Amino acid sequence: MRILLVGAHGTLGRAIAEQLAPRHELITAGRSSGDLRLDLTDFASVQQALRDAGPLDAVIAAAGNLHFAPLADFTPEQYGIGLADKLMGQVHLVLAGQHLLRDGGSFTLTSGILTEEPIRNGSSASMVNSAVEGYARAAAIELPRGLRINVVSPNVLVESLPSYGPFFAGFEAVPAARVAQAYVRSVEGAQTGRVYRVH
Amino acid sequence: MRILLVGAHGTLGRAIAEQLAPRHELITAGRSSGDLRLDLTDFASVQQALRDAGPLDAVIAAAGNLHFAPLADFTPEQYGIGLADKLMGQVHLVLAGQHLLRDGGSFTLTSGILTEEPIRNGSSASMVNSAVEGYARAAAIELPRGLRINVVSPNVLVESLPSYGPFFAGFEAVPAARVAQAYVRSVEGAQTGRVYRVH
Numbered sequence A, B: 001m002r003i004l005l006v007g008a009h010g011t012l013g014r015a016i017a018e019q020l021a022p023r024h025e026l027i028t029a030g031r032s033s034g035d036l037r038l039d040l041t042d043f044a045s046v047q048q049a050l051r052d053a054g055p056l057d058a059v060i061a062a063a064g065n066l067h068f069a070p071l072a073d074f075t076p077e078q079y080g081i082g083l084a085d086k087l088m089g090q091v092h093l094v095l096a097g098q099h100l101l102r103d104g105g106s107f108t109l110t111s112g113i114l115t116e117e118p119i120r121n122g123s124s125a126s127m128v129n130s131a132v133e134g135y136a137r138a139a140a141i142e143l144p145r146g147l148r149i150n151v152v153s154p155n156v157l158v159e160s161l162p163s164y165g166p167f168f169a170g171f172e173a174v175p176a177a178r179v180a181q182a183y184v185r186s187v188e189g190a191q192t193g194r195v196y197r198v199h
Helices: A011-020 A043-052 A076-097 A123-140 A158-168 A176-188 B011-020 B043-052 B076-097 B123-140 B158-168 B176-188
Strands: A002-006 A025-030 A058-061 A106-110 A148-154 A195-198 B002-006 B025-030 B058-061 B106-110 B148-154 B195-198
Touching: A002 A011, A011 A025, A011 A176, A043 A076, A058 A076, A058 A176, A076 A106, A076 A123, A076 B076, A076 B123, A106 A123, A106 A176, A123 A148, A123 A195, A123 B076, A123 B123, A148 A176, A176 A195, B002 B011, B011 B025, B011 B176, B043 B076, B058 B076, B058 B176, B076 B106, B076 B123, B106 B123, B106 B176, B123 B148, B123 B195, B148 B176, B176 B195
Parallel strands: A002 A025, A002 A058, A058 A106, A106 A148, A148 A195, B002 B025, B002 B058, B058 B106, B106 B148, B148 B195
Antiparallel strands: none
């Protein structure tokens, strides 16, 4: 398969690439590195990157920013960061890709454990991750030509504990390599509308 | 209690008012009618309405617009309608209200059955309803002074079948009066972080 991997140079993206590269053709994309450059928040940029990628069988999104802050201090604009980037960035990939992917192709998006298990400062993450999952459940029933869509919901990564550990006290961190398996399951499997929780 | 009811003149809002009015002081708010006028998409307007309402023990949101369209035709701007109105409108109420409600007060927001049960044309609704539920789960653990937050997720209303029926083929519509009970349970009960599904 020809697979576009967005966020290929992040911790998770590298682990996904390691699993898929031996048997697929990977095209990497990112804001500042990769075969293709794209700004997820800009629909035109996403459309251009997908056209430049050529024929694709799968799009994987392992990217997406959002803001962390105490609920008492959160501003509407700070919620807007996650809505524009991690939520609409992934939606942009689906909106553009639904017209471009080969028949039977797939989208695999990324949410996170905060959908169900909130933490302090994480109200934007819980909002956005929940939205990504709801969107994928809905898109799954409308995608044409056998296109599929799934979401991977990772726990905090072992590799991210040095930076995010204090926010995730008591969470059982999972290795990025284990989370990467869920992306493989989505791309190479046949399911759609699923959320793979690697918690 | 003193309760601010946003969207009081909608089908659901009227049913909620009927249940609560006999034993509480209701202040109604809406875009074009009610004791107070507010534009949910405008944070300053929401802040002003909450200040004008005076001391409050509860805020109920039974309002929120979003766009319905086939996934193939959806534009980012059309998703923006639901994000700005039904999602951020309700978030605006929480952001402003967390500093103004009396100790032990509550927020009751509205999502909908499309969180779990998608329909054609409903990808924005599934996205936004899921986001509202995830947000409330997260806000619940950070709200101060015993403030609570819950979400009511209604099925399609019996009263709405004339206009929305064709979209909800095979859904068991529920009377607005039954859904209104869930708002009463949220306001007069003691739970927080819950989604009351009236499906």
